[in-house]
Amino acid sequence: MISFSFFDKLEQKSKEALLEVAVFMKIPAGMQLYSQGDICEDVLFLTKGRVRVTRQHENGQSVLLYYFEHGEQCNVNFTAALNSAPAVGTAIAETDLEGFDVPAVVVARLFIEDKEFQSYVFDQYIRRIEFMATMIEDIRFLSLDTRLLHWLQEHDEKTLHISHEEIGTILGTSREVVSKILKTFEKNQIVKLSRKKIEIL
Numbered sequence: 001m002i003s004f005s006f007f008d009k010l011e012q013k014s015k016e017a018l019l020e021v022a023v024f025m026k027i028p029a030g031m032q033l034y035s036q037g038d039i040c041e042d043v044l045f046l047t048k049g050r051v052r053v054t055r056q057h058e059n060g061q062s063v064l065l066y067y068f069e070h071g072e073q074c075n076v077n078f079t080a081a082l083n084s085a086p087a088v089g090t091a092i093a094e095t096d097l098e099g100f101d102v103p104a105v106v107v108a109r110l111f112i113e114d115k116e117f118q119s120y121v122f123d124q125y126i127r128r129i130e131f132m133a134t135m136i137e138d139i140r141f142l143s144l145d146t147r148l149l150h151w152l153q154e155h156d157e158k159t160l161h162i163s164h165e166e167i168g169t170i171l172g173t174s175r176e177v178v179s180k181i182l183k184t185f186e187k188n189q190i191v192k193l194s195r196k197k198i199e200i201l
Helices: 012-021 075-083 104-113 115-141 144-153 164-171 175-187
Strands: 023-027 032-034 042-048 050-056 062-069 090-093 097-103 191-194 197-200
Touching (some): 012 097, 012 104, 042 075, 042 104, 062 115, 062 164, 075 115, 104 115, 115 144, 164 175
Antiparallel strands (some): 023 097, 032 090, 050 090, 191 197
């Protein structure tokens, strides 16, 4: 918990309350942290890794809501836990994760009593809104092949182990459309394709 930006600024009683109940966790890549519709009883404070949060439409297709990484918190998890309401999305570990699980009742009390933690939570909501606003702009003004190219270029690693269906979820389109565009990229020597693997050339 001490690696979080807000921790040193908390009141001493808040620090002690968190450290007393926080449970360290390791979560493997690919695991679902919670599913859409779940009631979350705990809040995860992520110290290592990256999580993708998606929402599934009634037609079965999913769309990316946002990512959260080390030092950040999941807004869907936070809202569902504090309000005992069904989660509006599904969280999937993109990488191996480490973090601390804290009971919702403790997080709720901390949010009410400690202004530093309140500021941290509101900052997380601002980040999510900014991300989704940018995503909406991209969907409205950029072609799908441009969005896919930008998504590929955002990665530092040159080899991505991901299925076309997962990319479709991230970009809000179907697996078939992603496969068609990637094949065009391959013809233009932008990528090299194999099963659940994309090499960026």
